[in-house]
Amino acid sequence: MHVHRQERIWMTFGLAMLVIFLAVITTAAVVDGFVPPSHVQSIDPTKVAQTPPFDHPGLRKVADGAYEAYYVARIFSFTPASIEVPVGSRVTFYVTSADVEHGFSIPETGVNTMVTPGWVSQVSHTFKERGTFLLVCNEYCGSGHHMMAAKVEVK
Numbered sequence: 001m002h003v004h005r006q007e008r009i010w011m012t013f014g015l016a017m018l019v020i021f022l023a024v025i026t027t028a029a030v031v032d033g034f035v036p037p038s039h040v041q042s043i044d045p046t047k048v049a050q051t052p053p054f055d056h057p058g059l060r061k062v063a064d065g066a067y068e069a070y071y072v073a074r075i076f077s078f079t080p081a082s083i084e085v086p087v088g089s090r091v092t093f094y095v096t097s098a099d100v101e102h103g104f105s106i107p108e109t110g111v112n113t114m115v116t117p118g119w120v121s122q123v124s125h126t127f128k129e130r131g132t133f134l135l136v137c138n139e140y141c142g143s144g145h146h147m148m149a150a151k152v153e154v155k
């Protein structure tokens, strides 16, 4: 079979690019410990209900004005469904999924992260205004996705 010289050049170029891209991705994965952004802690997604602190999700006070909130996302709800913090509180959210990919977003606050099974997402926010903040899933996760919400009460 005769392959035209220019065609051979472009096939070689394409193949070389493929090899370079695979080498870069493999190097990033192996050498740099490639993980999704902000997801530094891993968890067995099949054992979320038995893994502390996600076996008892909820709000923990760590200091005056500082809280940690542990959430489990699963189709189609967040646990806890509601938390209440004093105005001015800094809340660090730790979120994991017990099933599929979810989102974790509190509009108008900058709290917005993906929730990937096997990983613990972490995001912090200081609530400077009183009110009821809606917490929603913003990654389509199935037929009940639009009902997947919780709330943060700032009093």
Ligand SMILES: [Cu+2]
Pocket (backbone or CB within 6 Å): 102, 103, 137, 138, 139, 140, 141, 142, 145, 146, 148
């Ligand atoms: Cu969803």
